[in-house]
Amino acid sequence: MKKKGMSALCLCLAMSLSAFTGGVLAQTGDAAANSSASxxxxxxxxxxxxTVNINTDTAQQLTQLQGIGARRAEAIVQFRDENGPFTDIEQLQEVPGIGPTLVENNRARLVL
Structure with missing residues (x-):
């Protein structure tokens, strides 16, 4: 009886572990597929x-940047509407309320 009980316990543990790692692997695979789509x-x-594209993203998407709230995001959209697309990440500093520290804090996520 003990042998059957241990076998059942091992089987349950193995199935649980398999389900857990399968889910993790599925999520990892999804992330890899999504990164190429991203x-x-x-x-x-x-x-x-x-990444956040300062030339095409909406004001709502721009708020995902550190230090960018709704008002600054709208200022970015208004600036590019009036002046055309940004040609350099540094040009973002020309938007009122955005300085070099804000640009540096977000540089890794900014794209044109």
């Missing part, structure tokens, strides 16, 4: 944790 989308739209 690269293609970075030219047209930013993602919450990915």
């Amino acid at each position: 690269s293609a989308q970075s030219q047209t739209a930013g993602t919450e944790q990915g």
